[in-house]
Amino acid sequence: MTVAVIGAGAVGGVAAAALAGSSGEVTLCVRRPIPHLIVELQGDVREVPARIVADPAAVAVVDWVLLATKAQDTASAAPWLDRLVGPKTVVVVLQNGIGHADRVGPLLRQGQVLPAVVYSPGEVVAPGHVRSGGAPRYIVPAGPAGAAFARLFEGSVLKVEQAADFETLSWRKFLGNLCVNPITALTMRRFGIMRDPEIRSFARAILTEAVAVGRAAGAKLEAAEIGPLLDSFAAQDSETGSSMLFDRLAGRSMEHEQLTGVLVGLASRFGIEVPFNRAVLALLRGLQDSLARETG
Ligand SMILES: NC(=O)C1=CN([C@@H]2O[C@H](COP(=O)(O)OP(=O)(O)OC[C@H]3O[C@@H](n4cnc5c(N)ncnc54)[C@H](OP(=O)(O)O)[C@@H]3O)[C@@H](O)[C@H]2O)C=CC1
Ligand SMILES: CC(C)(CO)C(=O)C(=O)O
Numbered sequence: 637m638t639v640a641v642i643g644a645g646a647v648g649g650v651a652a653a654a655l656a657g658s659s660g661e662v663t664l665c666v667r668r669p670i671p672h673l674i675v676e677l678q679g680d681v682r683e684v685p686a687r688i689v690a691d692p693a694a695v696a697v698v699d700w701v702l703l704a705t706k707a708q709d710t711a712s713a714a715p716w717l718d719r720l721v722g723p724k725t726v727v728v729v730l731q732n733g734i735g736h737a738d739r740v741g742p743l744l745r746q747g748q749v750l751p752a753v754v755y756s757p758g759e760v761v762a763p764g765h766v767r768s769g770g771a772p773r774y775i776v777p778a779g780p781a782g783a784a785f786a787r788l789f790e791g792s793v794l795k796v797e798q799a800a801d802f803e804t805l806s807w808r809k810f811l812g813n814l815c816v817n818p819i820t821a822l823t824m825r826r827f828g829i830m831r832d833p834e835i836r837s838f839a840r841a842i843l844t845e846a847v848a849v850g851r852a853a854g855a856k857l858e859a860a861e862i863g864p865l866l867d868s869f870a871a872q873d874s875e876t877g878s879s880m881l882f883d884r885l886a887g888r889s890m891e892h893e894q895l896t897g898v899l900v901g902l903a904s905r906f907g908i909e910v911p912f913n914r915a916v917l918a919l920l921r922g923l924q925d926s927l928a929r930e931t932g
Pocket of ligand 2: 756
């Protein structure tokens with residue numbers, strides 16, 4: 637099997653490391669050249685045996701493409717997709733948020749999209765050096781493509797689950813990202829802040845709105861799952877961070893439009909009031925403007 641991973645960051649780096657140990661040939665498609673990729677994963681630190689390429693002209697059609705850029709960078713991956721995707725290629729979207737197929741489908745002339753829910757906390761600690769913060773796991777829709785994707789990682793440290801109700805599970809992951817990503821980015825704090833009682837109330841308000849929108853969209857979510865979700869964040873290592881926090885710290889563009897922005901858009905469509913999420917979105921937009929001004 638031939639695999640190309642677009643984006644050698646926290647998620648793409650771990651995927652490549654897992655695959656390089658278990659599967660065939662892996663190509664890493666990067667926009668800024670790196671001499672090598674080092675991944676720290678479950679106590680093991682190793683250089684990933686992959687071909688690293690920064691020019692789309694240097695790649696050809698593969699069996700699998702793992703798209704692991706931030707959602708806001710999806711369109712910039714088009715030149716890679718043009719070269720890598722043939723009629724039988726499956727493009728697995730390793731991104732947070734919902735509506736993966738709507739985001740990536742229009743960029744493809746052939747092949748098919750397989751959306752994935754990604755549980756793979758990690759951080760780029762230096763260019764070309766990724767530190768994974770836990771046992772990586774993906775969820776994909778049950779079906780032939782999902783089953784073939786799960787086989788690709790068989791025997792590796794990365795577990796792939798197949799779900800009949802992928803929609804609900806992608807909303808469940810979305811809930812977490814709607815609260816912990818903005819809260820950590822806005823406060824510049826890691827997960828330890830999720831133990832603060834005032835922050836917990838704020839997160840509950842964000843999630844109560846989000847559950848109502850998710851249910852209107854067809855996800856089988858319950859208000860009763862908010863408490864356990866907040867407990868799970870509070871129980872995590874205080875030093876775990878979110879991908880949005882890391883983008884803020886690096887002065888990069890953040891994923892807020894594809895997370896809170898999408899939720900607020902859906903709420904408007906369904907006529908559901910989401911004042912907490914609207915406020916979060918306004919703050920993140922303001923923050924993004926400031927970051928853009930600071931970095932020129
Ligand atoms: N980090 C985490 O803990 C988790 C993240 N996620 C989600 O996974 C997705 C990926 O996140 P994450 O890995 O953290 O992001 P990172 O920012 O760590 O990595 C994304 C990588 O994509 C690269 N990139 C962007 N555009 C292109 C392009 N056109 N061609 C090639 N490379 C490109 C970036 O390059 P450059 O270095 O130049 O910016 C960067 O190296 C996001 O949707 C995120 O929300 C999900 C679960 C956990
Ligand atoms: C917060 C986390 C690690 C999920 O728990 C995540 O998905 C992200 O950092 O974007």
